[in-house]
Amino acid sequence: MGHRLRNGRRVSRPISDPAAFIRAETRLRPVPLVPEISLHVADEAVPIWHRTEEELGEMGLPPPFWAFxxxxxxxxxxxxxxxxxxxxxxxxxxxxxxxxxxxxxxxxxxxxxxxxxxxxxxxxxxxxxxxxxxxxxxxxxxxxxxxxxxxxxxxxxxxxxxxxxxxxxxxxxxxxxxxxxxxxxxxxxxxxxxxxxxxxxxxxxxxxxxxxxxxxxxxxxxxxxxxx
Structure with missing residues (x-):
């Protein structure tokens, strides 16, 4: 996600590579109850939730339920x-x-x-x-x-x-x-x-x-x- 200014206000640019965003915001880890499977998950809930609200929220996207x-x-x-x-x-x-x-x-x-x-x-x-x-x-x-x-x-x-x-x-x-x-x-x-x-x-x-x-x-x- 990048930003630019318009009339002094920050405007979000669309994320051109969602896969890169997901990789950057998560880590591949085994699932606790299902260790046979690993997922790209967030290390902490609050930072990615806030980042989503600030950036993806401007695009009308829901919270990152996919990250947990x-x-x-x-x-x-x-x-x-x-x-x-x-x-x-x-x-x-x-x-x-x-x-x-x-x-x-x-x-x-x-x-x-x-x-x-x-x-x-x-x-x-x-x-x-x-x-x-x-x-x-x-x-x-x-x-x-x-x-x-x-x-x-x-x-x-x-x-x-x-x-x-x-x-x-x-x-x-x-x-x-x-x-x-x-x-x-x-x-x-x-x-x-x-x-x-x-x-x-x-x-x-x-x-x-x-x-x-x-x-x-x-x-x-x-x-x-x-x-x-």
Whole structure:
């Protein structure tokens, strides 16, 4: 990101190389609960969050969720690797992919193909970088897939219950996919808008997390599946 002055005000120039920005702001490190996988992650939450607000925020981009291994994604990735039958030989969607962690786990567990969907263009670039670092080929997309059905066999979603209205839309869609026969798995560390009454718990993990983000160092996190 560069800057220039216009009438005494600082004006941001578009980032010409998002991959270079991601590499500069992160470090490739193993994921705590899933050490088989390494991701480009930020060393500290506050500096990159502030840098994003100051620079990427002027471009209308969301916070850098792609720069962290969130608890729901870690639990879901661990579950997929420990239960490869959930994805083996299947067409998989990793929804709200962020870093691509869950999609990478699915490919390592034997998925036929994995689409990693995230509406943040920087997440799409991070997904490609992380897939390459782990020796797997992913199909990143910036399309908003809520409400669509491309015939995926398995749909994986981590940490998606932050906002009420969005959660209602997402879970209505996920329930419809499950009703037509897709395997749907959701990783969640107890977010406010998770509709537990419509889900069954499949597993639970103690996930190491960043205190800056979660106000604790270990987060009890569950993997859920829609009730039949």
């Amino acid at each position: 291994a969130w608890a729901g994604g870690q639990a879901l990735a661990r579950h997929v690797l420990d239960h490869p039958e959930t994805v083996r030989g299947r067409r998989v969607l990793d929804f709200a992919s962020g870093s691509g962690l869950v999609g990478i786990a699915a490919m390592k567990a034997g998925a036929r193909e994995v689409t990693c969907a995230d509406i943040d263009p920087f997440a799409v670039v991070a997904i490609g970088l992380n897939g390459e670092a782990n020796g797997v080929a992913l199909s990143p997309t910036q399309d908003d897939l809520i409400g669509r059905d491309a015939g995926w066999d398995t749909v994986l979603a981590g940490d998606i219950a932050y906002e009420r209205d969005l959660s209602e839309r997402v879970f209505a869609w996920l329930m419809a996919l499950a009703a037509r026969g897709a395997t749907v798995l959701i990783g969640d560390p107890g977010r406010t808008y998770l509709p537990k009454q419509r889900l069954e718990k499949r597993a639970e993990y103690s996930v190491p997390v960043t205190r800056e983000l979660e106000d604790m160092e270990i987060k009890r996190t569950s993997v859920w599946r829609p009730l039949p």
